[in-house]
Amino acid sequence: MASPGIITFTTDFGASDSFVGQMKGAALSIDPDLRLIDLCHEIPAQNVAAGAYVLETGYGAFPRGTVHVAVVDPGVGTSRRAVAVAAGGHVFVAPDNGLLGRVLGRERPECAVELEPAGPGGAATFEGRDRFTPAAARIASGTPVESMGPLARDLVVLPVAARPEPDRFASIPVIHVDRFGNAVLDLRAEWIGAGSGTDDAPAIVVRTPGGEIDRLHRTYGEAEGDSPFLVVNSAGYVEIAVNGRDAADRLGLRPGDTLDVRLGS
């Protein structure tokens, strides 16, 4: 897999410090020709599950061979492993704490290695700059993943919701609320017999604090009025939306909540 020389960054570092900028400086210090792209830096602080969703749903838009650095790392500097993983035609560099867990729930790793510790001048409190990014920059510059360290086995995989049995209510978590207030369910669009529902037996029913929702629209703007409805988002997950409004706020939904969902047969 030839590298296109692109690194993306996903962190919980926010924008009020220079942490993200310093990671980019570390990358350019290794190879000034790398392309450096922000995927997201507003992962809620130390929320590994939220980072896992953003990473899973974001990396696919990039060219094959892109290196994705992700740092949401409550255990920075401790004994949790730091890994580089080739999977799905991309490379991921991250702590092995579940942050890659959703990607790895979908893509079998082709190669996974444990990264060396940061050098003697490195800070134990900022491995994003001193360990993860330098490794990513070397890989994006052409160093093969397998030469970056000893093989790593048994990576942490997050439990991704399985396809619920048809015609029975199952408990499905809200995995993300986006900027517009759309509440994403851990439910793949391909699990719905889309278009197969009827008024008597809709293809999907979601129970929310504001009532049952079974209307599935193709786009936000198609929905009339301000009733909540379902839509397949751009990452292939089912989400709850209200046209022009913040659905999560309206229904009191937050990431981590669970809702009863029934799929048609």
Place this chain on the structure above:
Amino acid sequence: MASPGIITFTTDFGASDSFVGQMKGAALSIDPDLRLIDLCHEIPAQNVAAGAYVLETGYGAFPRGTVHVAVVDPGVGTSRRAVAVAAGGHVFVAPDNGLLGRVLGRERPECAVELEPAGPGGAATFEGRDRFTPAAARIASGTPVESMGPLARDLVVLPVAARPEPDRFASIPVIHVDRFGNAVLDLRAEWIGAGSGTDDAPAIVVRTPGGEIDRLHRTYGEAEGDSPFLVVNSAGYVEIAVNGRDAADRLGLRPGDTLDVRLGS
């Protein structure tokens, strides 16, 4: 017009999701040598008028031939048109919903075309990634605008405030409040007989909830004390400011409010 290979991005996508990153991934997937610059992603959700102001006042700093993608798009996936427009030496790619309305109020379009729908794998809910950005990337890579689709006529133009008649109060909207609390009026600096006012007949008078303002300063730091004053901002609009303070907060001004303004003769 040769392309310098630069794309800017203006959206209401915020920073808490990976949407902006995914658009950049889509651009690099078409041409990995493109330069990708954020213009603004904190347009208030679905506020087309706010996006129109940011776009109008931001694009001019870029080299001629830059392609500006703008997505504030309540009607994503519906029948509103998606267009590419060459105007003022730049190219704009956006929904035809008024987002280009202020640019087009100033610059006559040289060429406007309607973009093809997103391909079969595209998401109806994320045309920013699957329709607008791919078109922008092709244009920034050298594809002529006129070859991108059928000619589009009758683009949506926003009503830009006209020059008020002298010596009479006219109602002028606050079109933007910037990070520092400066409240921008839809009033061009060149309409003021700058320097021509006197204490008896000032060049401009603005009635606010905190009283009339007729003092015009060249810079923020020139103003003494904490009285509100007027200043010409870096985009050529008149704004209300308080030295070292948040003028909008102090005077209770928000975008969309209107104020009575009188210009001297």
Place this chain on the structure above:
Amino acid sequence: MASPGIITFTTDFGASDSFVGQMKGAALSIDPDLRLIDLCHEIPAQNVAAGAYVLETGYGAFPRGTVHVAVVDPGVGTSRRAVAVAAGGHVFVAPDNGLLGRVLGRERPECAVELEPAGPGGAATFEGRDRFTPAAARIASGTPVESMGPLARDLVVLPVAARPEPDRFASIPVIHVDRFGNAVLDLRAEWIGAGSGTDDAPAIVVRTPGGEIDRLHRTYGEAEGDSPFLVVNSAGYVEIAVNGRDAADRLGLRPGDTLDVRLGS
């Protein structure tokens, strides 16, 4: 010093306007091959001291010869000087208002010049775009600093805390609170006889509203429970942290507060 063609940007411009994007447009208008990296744009509005800390602790991650533009500038357009300064192997372009004061407290300037005013089309209210960035772009493209204007002497240097005398309490300011709520003290790690403390005479004692803290950990994750502790941050400063919590919020600490600190002998 050859230039790697990199510019970083540090401002208090936030993300809700197009100001930062416009600065990048101005840079690309001079040299479309420059690499443009955000260091931080969420410096609290007009807080020069906060900007000085972010700049001091951020620039070192970049390759030698990088040009760092910094604009936190309550006096924009007034008579305060605009300068370009070569120091520590990097170049800094900023108002001479203390923003470079912490960098210059550590690095003796090799060369400092006063920048020319913005050209006739420039805006007095936006020298970031019309004066600082164009100068930075010329320097990053290879123009020597010393040719950019007349020599500037007596640059503003911020008072950096001196090493406190051992075994006596000294008043030390909180200079920054990061995204995770870690409260950074203006206290260099090398001043602590790290590892030399004992239970009877700890290497460092910090008095806070929540009690005395004398426990020094190597990483955040090493600390057990939710008691505040000290850690050396990635910039070499001592900070107050709570594992998995917001220490500043918990202890009621804000930038500018001072705490009594005693170092061991």
